[in-house]
Ligand SMILES: Nc1ncnc2c1ncn2[C@@H]1O[C@H](COP(=O)(O)OP(=O)(O)O)[C@@H](O)[C@H]1O
């Protein structure tokens with residue numbers, strides 16, 4: 353199993369069982385879906401660990417298994433439809449082994465999620481306020497409806513929605529995209545979650561609103577000392593928000609380490625592709641963007657060997673057909689910077705300095 | 713269970729209700745079968761919506777997720793179908809009235825047609841069409857009650 357300890361600070365010492373599991377410690381998480389076409393290996397052995405107050409960014413193209421990972425942490429996959437294995441330690445409790453009722457108590461309470469598309473993720477038939485009130489009262493049934501509504505108004509104000517007392521009685525379709533995303537965040541925050549998972553919270557928003565939302569999340573994190581999992585395919589967002597980055601490809605981590613390592617000295621050819629394909633405003637305009645060539649792999653037929661090899665332009669660096677036949681391990685270069693690639697580390701550093709760095 | 717026989721409401725309300733009980737159940741069952749299937753189909757669709765996942769992510773109990781979030785959203789198409797059926801109720805009633813030997817609207821309609829009793833036919837057609845119109849009006853009002861997005865447009 354891969355060991356990805358980047359920070360040795362302890363989680364809440366009162367609740368820890370003694371095992372060194374940090375605040376959130378995901379170990380070798382696998383989520384496979386049996387379908388008519390075959391087994392979808394959506395997540396195939398992901399490990400990471402964060403403490404309160406920290407943010408991990410999970411990046412990767414669509415279909416790389418980011419959302420499935422986050423929903424597995426919340427226990428949202430039906431046991432009948434998904435085969436899951438591994439461990440998910442949250443504050444000393446393994447979420448993979450607790451019963452459904454305990455998971456339900458934790459969801460929306462100790463761990464909450466901001467979903468990707470706030471238009472489809474909010475119920476169209478209930479007011480925004482009613483949906484926040486529900487989130488509060490599910491876990492605090494003693495709170496009166498009036499008190500919960502007052503708190504809903506406070507939350508809407510907190511996330512920067514103007515005239516929250518009026519907005520609280522409106523329906524999601526009466527909100528603009530940015531406002532809806534804020535309402536979604538307010539709902540996720542209603543019980544001061546210690547773990548906040550944001551699944552592409554800004555993808556649908558324009559850049560100004562995006563910056564505001566990210567600002568808001570940072571502010572809330574410092575206020576509640578929450579751990580945040582930030583899922584995105586936008587490396588710029590992650591570089592700005594996260595302490596560490598996990599790059600997913602075909603359900604596996606291909607690179608994982610501190611932001612300074614992964615964002616500024618990436619080691620995996622896929623991360624190189626992602627970074628050099630990023631549009632940059634601070635550089636002279638290139639003629640065109642350089643997308644990573646090819647398409648993301650089908651998770652039913654993951655290519656043998658390194659899953660990225662059909663799209664990798666550096667295969668010739670590795671002798672023989674190792675890239676096509678042997679699955680590379682996620683290896684530590686000695687600085688807790690893990691990379692899953694057959695090219696020797698020293699050679700990768702050379703390529704990075706000569707080919708990649710000048711293009712960033 | 714008394715053999716159903718029609719007693720006018722003004723004569724004896726209890727007897728009236730008793731007499732209508734079995735035919736009403738019969739008529740309801742004919743329609744219930746298709747509503748069960750319809751509800752099942754729409755619920756299956758609704759339960760895979762994103763907002764259902766959101767409700768689960770909030771920690772809402774599964775029974776509440778199904779009733780409050782799922783069923784509520786599946787209601788619109790079911791109400792539509794109910795509106796259509798209300799209009800067509802007269803047709804179903806013909807057979808039910810025969811079975812319970814009631815002299816109701818359906819029976820009268822058939823009799824009037826076989827005897828080419830034009831004024832009665834016209835009367836029944838007007839009545840049936842008002843039925844359809846009223847049923848659709850009720851459904852339209854219900855849409856607004858169920859779906860807040862309809863209220864504004
Ligand atoms: N319930 C499911 N059944 C079968 N396949 C699924 C299911 N949920 C997700 N997948 C598949 O898992 C893969 C990863 O999906 P996802 O985690 O949503 O990717 P992303 O990184 O874009 O968030 C996709 O190919 C998707 O089709």
Ligand SMILES: [Mg+2]
Nearest residue numbers: 418419468551
């Ligand atoms: Mg996703």
